[in-house]
Amino acid sequence: MNAVEISDGLLGPLLLARNAIDRSAALRGDEEWLVRAWAAEKTRVLLVHEGRTLISRFTDGAALVLMSPGEAPEGTRYLLGVDDDGVPYFAVRAPLPPEATGEVAGLREAAVLLDDRDAGLLVYAVALEAWHDTHEFCPRCGSRTNITTSGHTRICPEDGSQHFPRVDPAVIMLVRDDADRVLLARGPRWPEGRMSVLAGFVEPGESLEHAVAREVLEEVGVVVTGPRYMGSQPWPFPRSLMLGFVARAVTTELRPDEEEIAEARWLSREELAAQVESGELRLPGQVSIARRLIETWYGSPITTADD
Known part of the structure; x- marks a missing residue:
């Protein structure tokens, strides 16, 4: 590839830059919709814990282990979005059950195996978890902040300041x-x-x-x-x-x-x-x-x- 081609070209699709669902920002604060979505059997949930999740491997790739809300353990919920068929996707931040079906994998090893939808979901969930891990307290007054808008905002109960994923x-x-x-x-x-x-x-x-x-x-x-x-x-x-x-x-x-x-x-x-x-x-x-x-x-x- 010569100098003109590389200078004028683009890298094309990147493994961690894929996404196949609408992030549905307008729904993050809609409490009625969130209750209905969490009660819907079609809703899919992935677990994330310390940057890792569960995957199922097959011959030429892998898929996230997704479950219904009723199967998911208790934990902090993040709304990841809704696909073209109206299926909501959430991440739950909780320890991975030892009895769960699937292989524990991190983003580095899983991303090369997952399709666009699953890769995008996992990147999103890992990024949100990492932010929450290091932003529990208000940088202004030191108070513990509360999670709102389905994991996309933290609000300080003392001074009312809002903090967003960094x-x-x-x-x-x-x-x-x-x-x-x-x-x-x-x-x-x-x-x-x-x-x-x-x-x-x-x-x-x-x-x-x-x-x-x-x-x-x-x-x-x-x-x-x-x-x-x-x-x-x-x-x-x-x-x-x-x-x-x-x-x-x-x-x-x-x-x-x-x-x-x-x-x-x-x-x-x-x-x-x-x-x-x-x-x-x-x-x-x-x-x-x-x-x-x-x-x-x-x-x-x-x-x-x-x-």
Whole structure:
């Protein structure tokens, strides 16, 4: 894939950016409708606990283990939406019953197996659970907040302030030089051989394009130009939104920040393919936007031993 194609193209559907139901925001505060929906046998419920749920595997994929409201254990309910057939979907935040049918799985391993509906439901449920885990108390006065609007708002009983699910924007960028080599790097806590593209959080008062240039310069000392947006996907570990870019390197000398980067290298397509095949290089997982950025530059999907 040449420079024009990658710069002007988009990443296409991303595994964690899929959705097949209407989120039905207008129904979240409709108490009468919520009571009726929870009493309806057609309503489907998924369980979520510490980012994990139950799935059923089959030959070429998997599906969420969904149950009726009557089968669901007690727990905090989140309305996830309604599908085209009028079926409501809820998540219940509760420990996964040991006697339940299905395999316990987290989002990273399950997303590659699930269809669009189930992947979207699980991403949504995991993201809401992660937010509630860290936002039980009012940031103004410290009082414990109450959950309202089907898990989409927390209200402080003392000062009346409302708090909504938080999303932290982060840029993730594939940098390549004029020889069309890609820049990959490894964090200090990553195992040997595991490398990815660069990424970092957007700072207050900063544009996405400036964040791309700043992060690359800070992490590896490379000056880039022409950041081009390619696509985005949620990354609820715990609450990021990854915004993918490609950018061209103006300089190529690598000066890694030792606190952020343990190793960085430029790779041609031939070098990347050889190192992946030998096991010297391990790429990000298939659910990540990082993997899609690398494969878009490479020109085709890449099969690794971890897949």
